[in-house]
Amino acid sequence: MANxxxxxxxxxxxxxxxxRVGIETSEDLLALGAERAWLKVQTIDPGACLHLLYGLEGAVQGIPKKELxxxxxxxxxxxxxxxxxx
Structure with a gap:
């Protein structure tokens, strides 16, 4: 279980x-995917931005978001x- x-x-x-939205490990994030994780974060932060979504996708892919x-x-x-x- 990775941090x-x-x-x-x-x-x-x-x-x-x-x-805070129940995604506690990297495995949780990978299983959920960037879009669904972003939707969950949006429930506690309605201002969740595109940069967060890019960051989540980069995390899922294992790359810096600028390389998407x-x-x-x-x-x-x-x-x-x-x-x-x-």
Whole structure:
């Protein structure tokens, strides 16, 4: 069971938010995926941003968020726009 902060892009604050919504390990995040994890975080932080979503996806892929493929970034942006609470 790896710590969330062992993943790329997941710092202490993001890890704290993930734990608050029941995502306690890196395995939990990988099983859930970036989009579903972001939706859960949004329940406690309606201002959850695109950079968090990119960070979560990078963590799932095991890469820094700046290395995400442009097509995947576009998909994530569309997902966020369709699901944003504020």
């Amino acid at each position: 969330l902060t062992d993943l790329p892009n997941i710092g202490p604050y993001a890890a704290e938010q993930l734990v 493929d442009s097509t995947r970034k576009r998909e994530l942006k569309e997902f966020m726009d369709a699901n944003k609470l504020t």
